[in-house]
Amino acid sequence: xxxxxxxxxxxxxxxxxxxxxxxxxxxxxxxxxxxxxxxxxxxxxxxxxxxxxxxxxxxxxxxxxxxxxxxxxxxxxxxxxxxxxxxxxxxxxxxxxxxxxxxxxxxxxxxxxxxxxxxxxxxxxxxxxxxxxxxxxxxxxxxxxxxxxxxxxxxxxxxxxxxxxxxxxxxxxxxxxxxxxxxxxxxxxxxxxxxxxxxxxxxxxxxxxxxxxxxxxxxxxxxxxxxxxxxxxxxxxxxxxxxxxxxxxxxxxxxxxxxxxxxxxxxxxxxxxxxx
Ligand SMILES: C[S@@+](CC[C@H](N)C(=O)[O-])C[C@H]1O[C@@H](n2cnc3c(N)ncnc32)[C@H](O)[C@@H]1O
Numbered sequence: 498x499x500x501x502x503x504x505x506x507x508x509x510x511x512x513x514x515x516x517x518x519x520x521x522x523x524x525x526x527x528x529x530x531x532x533x534x535x536x537x538x539x540x541x542x543x544x545x546x547x548x549x550x551x552x553x554x555x556x557x558x559x560x561x562x563x564x565x566x567x568x569x570x571x572x573x574x575x576x577x578x579x580x581x582x583x584x585x586x587x588x589x590x591x592x593x594x595x596x597x598x599x600x601x602x603x604x605x606x607x608x609x610x611x612x613x614x615x616x617x618x619x620x621x622x623x624x625x626x627x628x629x630x631x632x633x634x635x636x637x638x639x640x641x642x643x644x645x646x647x648x649x650x651x652x653x654x655x656x657x658x659x660x661x662x663x664x665x666x667x668x669x670x671x672x673x674x675x676x677x678x679x680x681x682x683x684x685x686x687x688x689x690x691x692x693x694x695x696x697x698x699x700x701x702x703x704x705x706x707x708x709x710x711x712x713x714x715x716x717x718x719x720x721x722x723x724x725x726x727x728x729x730x731x732x733x734x735x736x737x738x739x740x741x742x743x744x745x746x747x748x749x750x751x752x753x754x755x756x757x758x759x760x761x762x763x764x765x766x767x768x769x770x771x772x773x
Contacts, residue, residue, distance in 0.1 A: 502705060502726045505717055505744075507737035510709035510730035514559045517728060522563045523629065523704035524725075526695055526716050528573035528687055529553070535684055538733040549578070554585055560709055561589060567629050569699040570622045573598075573687065579618040590622040598691060600672040621699075629704075634697040636661035664694065681739045683713035692719040700725050714740030722748070 498521070506513045530542035532549040544552065564570065570590065574582055583592065596619040607613035638661040639647075647658055670691050673680045679689060696719050700706050708716035708729035713736060720727035721744070731737050 498705070498726070501728050503721075504728055505711050505714060505737065505740050506730050507732075507734055508730055509732055511556055511559055513730050514563070514709070517563050517707065519562045520565055521705060522707045522728075523565055523568050524696065524700040524706045525560055525564055525568070525570040525708070526692065526699075526706050527560075527571070527708050527710050528685070528712065528716075529556070529710045531573075531575050531685075532578060533575070537684070538735060541732065550581055550585075553578075553582055556709060557585060557589070560707070563707060564624060566624055567627055568624055569593075569628055569630075570620075571596075571695045571699070572620045572622075574618045574620065576614065576618060579620065583620050586620060586622050590624060591626075592620060592622050593628075594621040594666050595619070596621060597667045599667060599669040601669055602672065621695075629699060629701055631698055631701075632663060633660060635664055635694050637664055668694070681713040681743060683736055683739060686713045687715050689715055689719045689722070692716055693723055696720050696723045696725055711740055712736055714743050718743055 501516045501518075506516065530537065530549075532542055532544055532546070535542040561570075570586070572582065572586070579595075583595075586592065598617040598619055600615055600617065602613070602615040639658060644658060668691055670688050671677075673686055673688055680686065692715050696706055696716075700720070700723075702724045703726070705726040705728060706716060706720040708727070711717060711729045711731040714731070716729060717727040717740060731740060
């Protein structure tokens with residue numbers, strides 16, 4: 498695994514993909530450009546519909562041979578192109594879930610001719626039936642109140658009460674506001690918390706996660722934090738610098754009291770961009 502593991506290559510994913518041996522990856526976890534017109538310092542998010550879908554199919558076909566037979570793939574999308582891209586993937590893999598990431602966007606006006614879109618759509622795909630999946634690694638503990646409410650004798654010793662519950666397919670996690678301690682200078686950075694859940698559930702400890710579109714490097718950070726290896730690509734050199742900085746930092750900052758204060762002070766300035 499020398500030469501390509503625990504590295505993010507600052508180059509076009511399609512050009513660099515040959516660096517990665519076929520059948521070597523446990524989990525492909527990616528958040529590609531959504532083609533919503535964002536400026537990533539390149540034209541990847543500003544393509545015609547035809548060019549975008551053709552390019553998507555091209556990178557999917559380049560990346561899938563890298564996956565192990567029992568590997569999985571998670572892809573972030575929005576409602577705009579999820580239907581077309583899910584069909585592409587369903588021709589190649591089995592779809593296990595559509596996960597809704599509720600970005601907890603506060604009500605602040607928004608569209609007047611349609612309903613405001615406040616979620617991203619995540620597709621979870623697998624290669625074959627005996628895919629790796631560790632639900633216990635990502636169960637959510639019941640709070641003390643729920644446990645107390647279930648204290649009648651029929652619940653005593655109930656395993657599910659002790660091990661926690663399945664996170665289900667709607668994940669409500671706040672997007673990263675400008676003032677969030679985790680926030681780097683990338684317009685569509687995803688929270689480590691949701692990426693880490695996918696990594697822990699779908700990649701064994703010591704396995705390798707591939708993200709062809711690293712952005713600010715969230716997949717690399719989450720993988721390393723969870724004791725997994727990572728590899729991937731990012732086209733924009735400024736984002737590559739951010740990735741190196743984040744990887745060099747001892748740990749990802751978590752929201753503390755001071756951060757909470759800063760965030761509430763910043764609430765009035767909620768004109769910051771959405772994550773998609
Ligand atoms: C949606 S962002 C990823 C954000 C990331 N998940 C994070 O948390 O920071 C997509 C990234 O893909 C990069 N990109 C676009 N085309 C690329 C290509 N051909 N090869 C590698 N990276 C590319 C863009 O520069 C952008 O940073």
